[in-house]
Amino acid sequence: MGRSSDGSNDQAYIEHCVKEIIKQQDESMAELTKYVTNMEKEQRSLEEKIKKKNADLERAEKRYKSLVNVKPAFMDEY
Numbered sequence: 001m002g003r004s005s006d007g008s009n010d011q012a013y014i015e016h017c018v019k020e021i022i023k024q025q026d027e028s029m030a031e032l033t034k035y036v037t038n039m040e041k042e043q044r045s046l047e048e049k050i051k052k053k054n055a056d057l058e059r060a061e062k063r064y065k066s067l068v069n070v071k072p073a074f075m076d077e078y
Helices: 004-070
Strands: none
Touching: none
16 A cells, blocks of 8 residues: 555656746746847837937938038138
């Protein structure tokens, strides 16, 4: 009778361990999903900042080119 009882305890222990591992994996998966979501949000934010900075740079370059082609006022007097 002791052997069948030990087998039952072994099975219960294994089931418990498997359930714990599954629970840990579920928690790990949830954390990774949250991490990926945050990374995607940060990536979109950075892409928007890059687009804005590129637009600012383009505007500044156009402004610079227009200023380079303008004669200073003191040169018009002579």
